[in-house]
Amino acid sequence: MSIERNQLLSCFDGLLQPERFKDYGPNGLQVEGRREIKRLVSGVTASRALIEAAIADKADAIFVHHGLFWRGMDGRITGWLKERIRLLLAHDINLFAYHLPLDAHPALGNNAQLGARLGLQGEAAFGEQNLGWLAKADFASAEQLAAHVRAALGREVTVADGPAPKPLRRIAWCTGGAQGFFEAAIAAGADAYITGEISEPQAHLARETGTVFIAAGHHATERYGAPALAAHVAAELGLEHRFIDIDNPA
Secondary structure: OOEEHHHHHHHHHHHHOHHHOOOOOOOEEEEOOOOEEOEEEEEEEOOHHHHHHHHHOOOOEEEEEEOOOOOOOOOOOOHHHHHHHHHHHHOOOEEEEOOHHHHHOOOOOHHHHHHHHHOOOOOEEEOHHHOEEEEEEEEOOHHHHHHHHHHHHOOOOEEEOOOOOOOEEEEEEOOOOOHHHHHHHHHOOOOEEEEOOOOHHHHHHHHHHOOEEEEOOHHHHOOOHHHHHHHHHHHHHOOEEEEOOOOOOO
16 A cells, blocks of 8 residues: 555644644755655654665655754765765655654653553653653652663663752653753752753752753654654554664664
8 A cells, every 4th residue: 555745744743733833944845756655664763774665665655853954054965965865865755854843752652662661651741842751750769760761762771860869759851962941950849851962061050059960862762753653654554664773882
């Protein structure tokens, strides 16, 4: 079974509602390929490795969280960007990308899917555009929470903690590069905050406020939304779907 490109785009837009978000790049169809689509590949980032894997998989379309175009880019199609676009055009593959809308979807998005993997049920939102999530929890210490995250994601994590260990009753999280939401998480009453990356200020804030900060990897925290949403859409429209996870230490 195949569907028309615009039907797939309408389905993605209907679920993710990109018009609700002020984002860092264009959401939706970023590179136009063949009109008829029957095989969909999902991945985290529109890297050359993912595009090449999608070509080998005979995909008609690729669905990702990190697309090719971002606010403030130079705008010239040269080097690595030219090569990615060349491959897509040469093989007539559509590229769909959704950034913040995919983070935010209440059931299939990155935050929802990471919460499910960690056993956290989001009960409140916080931060810019309400992208951060909060949940009740019951962890005895930062060490216990870190071990739980490490086991769930299968990778090491970076932990910044305060001077006095304490039980963690409210956990906040936002996937990817959302270390800048830490202060908003503290203001929202979180005992711990989980995201993908850590920058220099967060360790000081953790020590001074007693709020635990855990960086679990940008890619590692955003591996779950794209396949969940793409699989949902593929099942709804009768498409073939495969998630291809390109290894990334970040």
